[in-house]
Each structure stands twice: as structure tokens, then as C-alpha cells.
Amino acid sequence: MTLSTSHNTAESAPFEGQISGVLFDIDETLVDxxxxxxxxxxxxxxxxxxxxxxxxxxxxxxxxxxxxxxxxxxxxxxxxxxxxxxxxxxxxxxxxxxxxxxxxxxxxxxxxxxxxxxxxIRAFADAAPLLDVLDAAGIPYGAVSNNVHDYQRAKLDTAGLSRIGVLVGIDTVGVAKPDPAIFHEGCRQLGTVPAETVYVGDNYLVDGVGSVAAGLQGVWLNRVGDVPASDVEGVPAVATLAGLAALLGL
CATH class of the missing domain: 1.10.150 (DNA polymerase; domain 1)
Incomplete structure (x- = not known):
């Protein structure tokens, strides 16, 4: 499914165009x-x-x-x-x-x-409910992590998030975030174009700014109320993954 931001309110959806998929960071985003x-x-x-x-x-x-x-x-x-x-x-x-x-x-x-x-290893309480919402909406999702694939695969499975099938690690393409290539590989495996793909993670610069620089729709998951080291437009922040669902109008 492709989600049009025209379905969202102006307050909850800063994204331009359409959202066809979602990619996640893992540590401190999906897994505690x-x-x-x-x-x-x-x-x-x-x-x-x-x-x-x-x-x-x-x-x-x-x-x-x-x-x-x-x-x-x-x-x-x-x-x-x-x-x-x-x-x-x-x-x-x-x-x-x-x-x-x-x-x-x-x-x-x-x-x-x-x-x-x-x-x-446990998933954050808001992780599975958001995946349920994405499943119900028919929006594909995956993960892009700055650790090796197999280690993170085991972590997701242990945390009860085995339904996340697309997983890109630093050994997948030989680079780490914020290199655009690792974000683009996530989009390729997900079957989406970067401009229609949301990336959400807990690191403002690496995840938020890095994904935006790679052409994705970056979202900063700011669970602890940090103040970003710099101010870059186009990186909205949410305090929980439920907030991401609200941004997407789901």
C-alpha cells in the first residue's frame, strides 16, 4: 500500500508526497x-x-x-x-x-x-503495536542497523520481532549509517524508492539527518527528550512509536 499524506492532518504529517514503506533502526528504537x-x-x-x-x-x-x-x-x-x-x-x-x-x-x-x-532482550512496548498498524495498512517495513546482520537478526527474533523480514546490516553493503548506500539498500529490499520511505531511529544525526541526506523521510525517535546538537529542517521528532503512527495518519 502507498499512503498519501493527503489523508493526514497538517499538524501530524510533515511529509511531502507519498509514503510507501517504513525502515527502522533497531537498538533503542525497536529493542530496549x-x-x-x-x-x-x-x-x-x-x-x-x-x-x-x-x-x-x-x-x-x-x-x-x-x-x-x-x-x-x-x-x-x-x-x-x-x-x-x-x-x-x-x-x-x-x-x-x-x-x-x-x-x-x-x-x-x-x-x-x-x-x-x-x-x-525485549522489544519496547510500542514496537509490536506499530507493526500491527503497518500490517493492517499494508505498508511494508524493515530495519537498517549499524551492526552485522546475523547478530541483529537474532536480536529481533529474541525480542519477538521476527516478522521484520527485511534487515540490512553493516556487512550487507560494507558501509554504515549515515552512508546513503545502507539506507538505499534497505529501500531496495523493501521495494520502495527513498523519497517514499520513512526512516525512524533514535540517533538524531545518524538516523534522522543521515536518512534525510540519503533522500528518505527521516524521523527522530526522541524517547528521552534530548536536545539535538544541530537544527536541521525536515527531521520531525516523536517521543514514541505511537507518535510515528500519528505522523503517518494511521
């Missing part, structure tokens, strides 16, 4: 990865930090997720393996805590983390 990672960090680190309080675990996870040396982005760029970026980010936290963390401890931490994280 932060919560799963927090659980995995506690499991992997508990033996090294047996007396940590809940507040201290929050600080631990905040520093890990902040990734001040951009180890994850450098993994995406090919500088490290996925496991290496995990270990480097953990090593930084333990160094800040002045806790011994040798190569053996790091290897075990990575293994324990990867064992625990899938057990806590």
Missing part, C-alpha cells in the same frame, strides 16, 4: 538494548564488584554506555572486532574504578556478558 546491557553488565561484573549498590551500577553502566573513546563507532569502522570493543569499554570502566582487570578477567567478562544479554 540499554536495559539488556545493564543487566548483562551486572551479571558479568558482580564477582569483581560484590558490594556495589544499585546507584553504583547505574554509574557503571552510564560510563560504559557513554563510550568516551568511541570504541563502538571504531568497531563499525573496522578498527576492532565486536568482542574487542566490548572488552575495551569494560576495561575503561574498571580502570576508572581502580579494579584489577587483566586479560583473563576481560575474556571472562566478555563471555559472561554475551551469555547474559540475550536473556534480557
Amino acid at each position: 538494548l540499554v536495559a539488556a546491557m545493564k543487566d548483562a553488565m551486572v551479571f558479568a561484573s558482580a564477582s569483581l564488584l560484590p558490594d556495589f549498590t544499585a546507584a553504583q551500577w547505574e554509574d557503571f553502566s552510564a560510563l560504559y554506555m557513554a563510550d568516551p573513546h568511541n570504541y563502538y563507532d571504531r568497531y563499525v569502522a573496522g578498527e576492532f572486532t565486536f568482542a574487542q570493543q566490548r572488552g575495551l569499554r569494560a576495561r575503561l570502566v574498571f580502570e576508572r574504578l581502580d579494579v584489577a582487570f587483566d586479560a583473563t578477567a576481560e575474556e571472562r567478562w566478555i563471555s559472561d556478558f554475551e551469555l547474559a544479554q540475550p536473556k534480557s
